[in-house]
Amino acid sequence: MAKSTAKLAKARGGTGIVPKAAAVAVALAGLAALPVFLILLPGMMPAFVTLFVDRQRPRHLSYTVGVMNFAGVLPFILTLAKNGASLKAAAGVLADPLSWLVMYGAAASGWLICGATPPLARLCLELQATHKRRALEALGKAIREEWGDEVAGAQLPAKERPAAAVQAERDRRP
Amino acid sequence: MANAAHDLAAASGGVALGDYQLYPEHPLPGLSVGNNVAYRATSRERPELAFFALVCDPAAQPRIDVMPAIRKSAGTALLTPLEWQVVDWPPSARRSVAIVFDRPEDGRFVASLGETVAPLGDEAIIRDYLMPIVSALRALNVAGIVHGAVNPTNLLFREAPRRGVVLGECVSTALAARQPGVFLPIEAALAAPAARGRGQLTDDVFALGATAAFLMLGGNPAAGIPEDDLLRTRIDIGSYGAIIGDRRIPVGIVELLRGLLADDPKLRWSLSEVDEWLISRRFVLRQGIPMRRATRPFEFDGRPYVVPRALSHAFARNSDAAVEAVRSRDFEIWAHRALSDETSIALVKAAQNESAGGGPPNQRDAALVARMCIALDWHAPVRYRTLAAAIDGFGGALASAFLAQAPIQTIAEAIAQRLPQFWLGARSPPPSEHITLLKLFERLRVLLDDGRLGCGIERVLYELNPTLHCLSPLIEKDHVFALAGFLPAIEKHAASRLDGDLFDRHSAAFVAARFKTAASGWVEGLASGDPAERLVSILRVLARLQAHGGPPAVPNLVKWAARQAAPLVDTYHHRPTRQHLTRQFEKAAQAGRLVDLMLIIDNAAEEQRDADGFAEAKRAHAAVAGELSRLAASAVRRPQQAAILAGQMAASFATLVAVAASLAFLAVLVLG
Helix, strand or coil, X not given: CHHHHHHHHHHCCCCCHHHHHHHHHHHHHHHHCHHHHHXXXXXXXXXXXXXHHCCCCCCHHHHHHHHHHHHHHHHHHHHHHHCCCCHHHHHXXXXXXXXXXXXXXXXXHHHHHHHHHHHHHHHHHHHHHHXXXXXXXXXXXXXXXXXXXXXXXXXXXXHHCCHHHHHHHHHHCC | CHHHHHHHHHHHCCEEECCEEEEEEEECHHHCECCEEEEEEEECCCCCCCEEEEECCCCCCCCCCCHHHHHHHCCCCECCCCEEEEEEEHHHCEEEEEEEEECCCCCECCCCCCCCCCCCCHHHHHHHHHHHHHHHHHHHHHCCCCCCCCCHHHEEEEECCCEEEEECCCCCCCCCCCCCHHHCCHHHHHCCHHHCCCCCHHHHHHHHHHHHHHHHHCCCCCCCCCHHHHHHHHHHHCHXXXXXXXXXXXXXXXXXXXXXXXXXXXXXXXXXXXXXXXXXXXCCCCCCCCCCCCCCCEEECCEEECCXXXXXXXXXXXXXXXXXXXXXXXXXXXXXXXXXXHHHHHHHHHHHHCCCCCCCHHHHHHHHHHHHHHHHCCCCCEEECCEEECCCCHHHHHHHHHHCCCCCHHHHHHHHCCHHHHHHHCCCCCCHHHHHHHHHHHHHHHHHHCCCCCCHHHHHHHHHCXXXXXXXXXXXXXXXXXXXXXXXXXXXXXXXXXXXXXXXHHHHHHHHHHCHHHHHHHHHHHHCCCHHHHHHHHHHHHHHHHHCCCCCCCHHHHHHHHHHHHHHHHCCCCHHHHHHHHHHHXXXXXXXXXXXXXXXXXXXXXXXXXXHHHHHHHHHHHHHHHHHHHHHHHCCCHHHHHHHHHHHHHHHHHHHHHHHHHXXXXXXXXXX
């Protein structure tokens, strides 16, 4: 009975050994470097929120905001680490509004980047399609110029077609 | 062209014909022959001698084929053609056959047969007339040529006053075409003037006898008697009796006249016998076969007939009434019981039993009468309705009808009804030349039924008349009678007909008949519905003509062909190839070589290359079109694509910025 319950839990994606181990490892790391963790957890909050609200796959928005957010948090963690990683120093960083501005501003710039790239991407795609269409149209025109409009399967008016072709067509009629 | 020739003639003092100059402004009416007008001629090499030239009427059908043999064989007693050629003749604004002869000093014996002269003594006749005539005929006889125009109007005097008799020419018209009936044996006289064929050597002997009678009697022995009446009398009582009658003839010459005027060719004297008689007055008396007579008469058209030949003649004269007669029981009984010889009886049976050659009933009836005429008189010509033609005279009859623009239907019907074959089959065993003729007429019958260009009655015309000029309206005035002249004549008119058709039924048939080795390809090509095949076959034949003795350049003809080939160029899909071909056409036209043009048009490899290229181009174009379609369709998915791309771009950009900022801060921290 116990075995079947464990299997059911595993099948439901329930609490496996790896997430539990990870949670324990993070908790241990948090305890070991508590000052860094005190800065990292609130500093990376925009990234966590974005990860939570991002429904797109792949998660480019989460990645972009996360990377920028981390770039904004990293200087404070490095400064903290350099100064001994004390709780007092961590509290100083958290008490400084500039720190919040930098960390959250970096995350905001990630959002800005994500907001700015779609028009740019659309423009790139349009340019690429236009270029390709023009090249194909030029090729088709060159083929028609060399081989005539018949090459496109177009039926020329009777008076412009060769007499032999017109006669052959008449012969084919029932 | 005629004007140019006239200018040339005016400038040089005449129209040139080999070494001779002809003078259109100096006609010689006394030496003219019918519509063939005589003109004064001179020789550059022998300016001291007098010559004349006969310029033949377009309808004359001169005997071009026998002229070389006559020039080679004839002696001084015959007016011999010295030179002949088709020349530009300014008075008629066309090209005509001109024949040069020595000019006799004192003209003709009589201008017409209606003239009378003082009767000549038998010695004078023999010495001054018969001897030179026989000498001339003997020379022709050796070459196998029939003169066909021995009569008093065709006796001329080489020297004045009236000395040195020469026999006149016999080449400016078809054989015996101008010979009055009284100077012809009955069989030949029964045929129409233009349809007397190649004649028999013994025909000249008969004409010699009639001429001797004229000289002896001082005029035409048959003067005042209608030709048909005379013919009927000759059939009934024999030519000697009908022509001489009860006139007094010197005793010493009676045997000669009887021998010359014998109706049976086997009884008629030969030239050597005449010659011997002239020298020694000795002759061989031959036992004649009595004239075929029935044991009792057959009544037709109110007249009793005992002689089968006379009945045959009467049937031929009244074909409509004869239909009923030959179908009657009386005729059948009469033919089986009264005709004394087995050959006649068998032929009458064959004529009745011969399967009809098709056609409407009136044609079949007329054919039955014609066959019966042959059965009753198998030496006589084929007589069908208004046609009366010797077996080798069908060509002349047809040519005469075409030249006179007279109906040709009767002649075509006679061939279609296989009357010549029946005539030829009436001889047993058939001579070798008759077997050749039999095959020819069988072939002509097939050609007659063939409606394609190059066949039909026109083809029959040129097959039967090897020296007839092409009667195509386009080149008729150029008088082209041999293939060698065809291309230059067509070339002359091609410039003004670049968009028209150069070949009509006559010219197509002319080429098919004269160019035997190319005939089938030519006819099939002309009948082809494929313009390319038609043009190529025309070019193939014309190119061969050009290669074999034709003019080295025919630019107008090449231009014409290139114009005709323009639609063929359009069948090529590849535009640069079209331009290339057009340039090649222009080059070929400048060179004037038909074979070049033919090779350009008849290029299967180029056509295949074009077809392959076109198929490849179609595939390529379809691929391009498909790609464009896909591109257009992808516009709908573009926002999604843009979103993905935007995400990638943002992630990449953010990574770059983050890494750069972190590295910069790290550097400041480490260095600072």
